[in-house]
Amino acid sequence: MATIIIDGQNYELPEGAKFNAIQAARHFGIEIPYYCWHPALSVVANCRMCEIEVGTQDATGEIKMLPRLTPGCQTPVRDGTVLVTDSSKVLEHRKNIMELLLINHPLDCPVCDQAGECGLQDYSYSHGRAEHRFVEERNVKPKKDVSDLIVLNTDRCIMCTRCVRFTREITGTAELQIMRRGDHGEIAIFPDQPLDNPLAGNVVDLCPVGALLDKDFLHNQRVWFLSKHDTVCTGCSTGCNISSEENAGKVWRHKPRHNPYVNDYWICDEGRYGYKAANAPDLLAGNFILDAGDHHGVATDRFFKRLNEDLTHRILDKQAVLAIFSPFLSVEEAYAAATWVKHLTNRSTLAMGPVPVVGQDQTFAPDKMTGRSGDTSFLMPRPFTISAEKVPNKAGVSLVLNQLQGSEPLNFDDALKQAESTPIVIVFGGSPNSDWITVDQAALLRKAERVILFDSTINALADTADYVAAIASFAEKAGSYVNRDHRLQHFEAALPTREGVWTLLDILAILSGNGRAPIQSRSILAEAAAKIPALSKAKDGAVPEFGVNLTGKDAPIPDAGFKDDWTLANLAQI
Amino acid sequence: MAAFEPVLSRNWNNPDILSVMTYESMGGYAASRKALTTMSPDNVVDLVKASELRGRGGAGFPTGLKWSFLPKDRKETFMCINGDESEPATFNNRYLVEKDPHQFIEGILIGCFATKANTAYVYLRFEYIKAIHILEKAIAEARAAGHLGKNIYGSGFDLEIWCHRGAGAYICGEETGLIESLEGKRGWPRIKPPFPAIEGAFRKPTVVNNIETLACVPHIVERGADWFKSMGTPKSYGPKLYTISGHVNKQVCVELPMGVTTNQLLEDHAGGVWKGRKAKAAVPGGISMGILKKEEFDIPLDFEEIRKTGCLGLGTAAVTIMDDQTRIIDYLYNTTRFFAHESCGQCTPCREGTGWLYKTVKRIRSGGGRIEDLDLMSHLANNMGITPGTTICGLADGAAWPIKNALAKYRDELEDFIKHNQNPAYKITAGQDAISKGQSPLPTNTSMFVPGIGLAKSLSN
Structure with missing residues (x-):
């Protein structure tokens, strides 16, 4: 067992841990401030914020300290490593570095988007000095457009080079570079070569200060007004963990959340700007019944009463049901909906909704060797994939349907053909895109006598279905998705449901008469886990932080869980 | 003590020495032939170790010891020769290359043989255009004469030398900055460990030696370690x-x-x-x-x-x-300007510190100095560089040392200068002065409107 000493206290390193001093200290609840270091990027040790006193304890117990300060980011901890993070020398050094970082930094926090989540602000408060000795003229540097989506304020830059390393080491596109030297150095793009790779938005998250900012979010909200909801991106079957940040009934941005098994620290730009669908002004609201060629809005209680009567009547006539399940449904919704359909009649066919595939999977596989050289034994770059399959839960819906039907669900094309010979078609939608079904496809489904649609957008089928019920959008519901690697992940709702709109789980509870709304997704997942062997790992509906691998065992990741977030540590102090 | 006999510069007065024939006729390439045909690489390393030759580039690290840091089981080794020579007022490397290139090539050959490097890169500073022409011509002649290439002197040892011209940056004289620059990257020094001997150019074990260091090696091989140690202190x-x-x-x-x-x-x-x-x-x-x-x-x-x-x-x-007519403030102005211009901008203390020092010295020189500026400069200088451990490379130490020395040795003159050279045009404002001392920029007994608080009394209380 490896023992290290931090600030005079002994700690046991976890088995197999490959930590640097920053990670090790954080693991034991001690903060070493840093800027340029990032757990997924190579080590350059240029900000000098994480400098501490480092030494070793030999077998006799004697401690030998290095005479000079050493950056924690380039110090791998081993048995006998001694770290001192709170000596007056270290604290004084942090004050010096903060002063130096600020001498050419404009004090424009009131108009800076980063304020509230800024590494400079937080560390100034906790590690800086109040007075400033700099009386010379500051260097003034320009504002640059590095792409249509990202703006670079070089005057606020502290030259940590995280963004440069990201484009070189993770995306391999190397759009960013440094030009000029010394305190005139600036991050820049090459002329007419914008920063427009599919992961470009991550440089905004990586930037510890307000230098790289998202034009989409610029001056829209102060970050302290945003409440963050841990959710999962629905853009593709990778299932990136994201934080959906909401205020005043709107989602304002998506930020990546760390999950070493899925997306590491990144998300793609498609997922980042996918939040806009949550705020779409023309989402389906209310319940409608087709009567004499026109849709009439109906109060919720009357709608469900008439729907139930109609269905009961037809089922008693032994009419067959074709139920189509969108791969945008959560596992819980699919389970509750399929169970309801199975209870309605034993003459039912379960089918999978359309699964759009765009292009091919795009994988960014970082190579450790492309980074700067150095002792990076604690660095474990992980690949990031943008999936071609643009749905979040095909795997989850399909395993639920498979179990409840006892066979593979019908695919969408076959379901369209079968609609003609089926009297009742029930469609459980949920896609944020209203073009998930074409007019022609809707016409094919319309050949059934009764078409019932549960969906959140106004689409081609909603125009013609007999019963149209609005359900909560992807941002308004909680539950779990199973991604392409069979990882079950829980997501929270970011928004309350629209006025007069219920979640599908609540609607199904009313229709089946076997539960009282509001329904918790967790209780449905617990029920599904008890019934479906493939979901047995989600016993009692509990899903761990990084999700659960349904088909295998996760390889341990020693550095998992290091959140690259300044505010966390500081909030704990305050 | 016997009369000193110059060896490195012995041929400088002979313009014909640029030709390999002349150099050979004067006994040139005898040492390399001796080393390659009669000695093993380890013998050469031991000999250089015994001579206690220390690197001539500036740091004075023992050369033999540096060579012995290379991993024993290495498959490929690179030799980088540091001819960036950008330290102001230094021109000995230029003389060595321009006036006796074959002595230098012979040194490279022996050095590479000792370190088992089959590729050597000569990194010459941007401005050394004449030197690079002479050297490239000399390399071509040496190759034609069998001193470079495959199976040199039948020893089975191969060596190719490539010349690489820098792009005009002081920092590329730092060994890892040089390696980065050689690899085609920005010349930002690397963190150590790993040291270049373990992972250097193109991630292979690499030795970085100065031109003058290698030029000494043929003479050590020829005359022995004792001869070398008979000179000096x-x-x-x-x-x-x-x-x-x-x-x-x-x-x-x-x-x-x-x-x-x-x-x-x-x-x-x-x-x-x-x-x-x-x-x-x-x-x-x-x-x-x-x-x-x-x-x-x-x-x-x-x-x-x-x-x-x-x-x-x-x-x-x-x-x-x-x-005696030179003002120390002018000396400081020159040095701080140089380092502010040449700091690579990687480490915070050096990037911001060199610029800060330059601006302060410039202000003092212009007539806006305060006595406390000297203490501020001293504090900055004492906290930058690898000596306190706050930077990756030694450039910041070099930037700090003139300040430290001048303040230690000429503080009286500097204080005197500040007292007698005040120019209102360059003085900092009372507000700036107060803020920099942690005081309120407002005169006492004045009120100001503070949003959210209303009319507040002086903030200094």
């Missing part, structure tokens, strides 16, 4: 090229045994201070080494003694003499 042996420039009558590069004094250089070789003036101070080895007072001119210029004066080290042994 304890721990600093062998011949050394000193360059003397500045306010002297004759600016020269001379070869002398290690450990001559500034006075000897000035009087015996540079013809004394120019214009009949007296010397005031000297820079001992490139401006990053600090400053020597006139009273310290009799200290031996070697790796050890010079440190006792508070200077950083011998550096490149480029001595710059300042006459």
Whole structure:
């Protein structure tokens, strides 16, 4: 067992841990401030914020300290490593570095988007000095457009080079570079070569200060007004963990959340700007019944009463049901909906909704060797994939349907053909895109006598279905998705449901008469886990932080869980 | 002590020495032939170790020891020769390449043989256009004559030498900055470990040696370690090229045994201070080494003694003499401007500190100085560099040392200068002054409107 000493206290390193001093200290609840270091990027040790006193304890117990300060980011901890993070020398050094970082930094926090989540602000408060000795003229540097989506304020830059390393080491596109030297150095793009790779938005998250900012979010909200909801991106079957940040009934941005098994620290730009669908002004609201060629809005209680009567009547006539399940449904919704359909009649066919595939999977596989050289034994770059399959839960819906039907669900094309010979078609939608079904496809489904649609957008089928019920959008519901690697992940709702709109789980509870709304997704997942062997790992509906691998065992990741977030540590102090 | 016989510069007066035939006829390439055909690489390393040859680039690290750091089981090794020579007032490497290129090539050959490097990169500074032409021609001739290429002298040893010209950055003289630049990247020094001997150019074990260091090697092979150690002072042996420039009558590069004094250089070789003036101070080895007072001119210029004066080290042994009309503030202005311009901008203390020091010195020189600026400069200088551990490379130490030395040795003059050179146009405002001392920028007993608080009394209370 490896023992290290931090600030005079002994700690046991976890088995197999490959930590640097920053990670090790954080693991034991001690903060070493840093800027340029990032757990997924190579080590350059240029900000000098994480400098501490480092030494070793030999077998006799004697401690030998290095005479000079050493950056924690380039110090791998081993048995006998001694770290001192709170000596007056270290604290004084942090004050010096903060002063130096600020001498050419404009004090424009009131108009800076980063304020509230800024590494400079937080560390100034906790590690800086109040007075400033700099009386010379500051260097003034320009504002640059590095792409249509990202703006670079070089005057606020502290030259940590995280963004440069990201484009070189993770995306391999190397759009960013440094030009000029010394305190005139600036991050820049090459002329007419914008920063427009599919992961470009991550440089905004990586930037510890307000230098790289998202034009989409610029001056829209102060970050302290945003409440963050841990959710999962629905853009593709990778299932990136994201934080959906909401205020005043709107989602304002998506930020990546760390999950070493899925997306590491990144998300793609498609997922980042996918939040806009949550705020779409023309989402389906209310319940409608087709009567004499026109849709009439109906109060919720009357709608469900008439729907139930109609269905009961037809089922008693032994009419067959074709139920189509969108791969945008959560596992819980699919389970509750399929169970309801199975209870309605034993003459039912379960089918999978359309699964759009765009292009091919795009994988960014970082190579450790492309980074700067150095002792990076604690660095474990992980690949990031943008999936071609643009749905979040095909795997989850399909395993639920498979179990409840006892066979593979019908695919969408076959379901369209079968609609003609089926009297009742029930469609459980949920896609944020209203073009998930074409007019022609809707016409094919319309050949059934009764078409019932549960969906959140106004689409081609909603125009013609007999019963149209609005359900909560992807941002308004909680539950779990199973991604392409069979990882079950829980997501929270970011928004309350629209006025007069219920979640599908609540609607199904009313229709089946076997539960009282509001329904918790967790209780449905617990029920599904008890019934479906493939979901047995989600016993009692509990899903761990990084999700659960349904088909295998996760390889341990020693550095998992290091959140690259300044505010966390500081909030704990305050 | 026997009369000193120059070896490194022995052929400098012979313009024909540029030709490989002439060089061979003067006994050239005998040492390399001896090493490659009669010695093993380890023998050469041991010999250089025994000679206690220390690197001539500035840091004075023992060369043999550096060579022995290479991993034993390495498959490929690179030799980088540091000819960036961008330390101001230094020109001994240029002389070595321009005036006797084959001596240098012979040194590379032996050095590569000892370190089992089959590829050598000569990194020459951007401005050395003449040197690179001479060297490339000499390399071609040496290859034609069988001193380079495959199976040299039938020993089975192969060697190719490539010349690489820098792009004009001081920082590329730092060994890992040089390697980055050689790889085609921005010349930002790397963190250590790993040291280049383990992972250097193109991630392979690499030795980085100075031109003058390698030029010494053939003579050690030829004459033995004892000969080498018969010159110089304890721990600093062998011949050394000193360059003397500045306010002297004759600016020269001379070869002398290690450990001559500034006075000897000035009087015996540079013809004394120019214009009949007296010397005031000297820079001992490139401006990053600090400053020597006139009273310290009799200290031996070697790796050890010079440190006792508070200077950083011998550096490149480029001595710059300042006459008695030179103002120390001008010396500081030049040095701080240089380092602010040449800081690569990687580490925060150096990037911001060099710029800050330059701006402060500039303001003092213009007539806006305050006595407390000197303490501020001292604090900044003491907290930058690898000595306190706050930067990756030694550039910041070099930037700090002139400040530290000048403040230690000439504080009275600087204070006097500030007191008698005040120009209202460059004075900082009372508000700035107050803020920098942690006080309120407002005069006492004034009120100001503070949003959210209303009318508030002076913030200083």
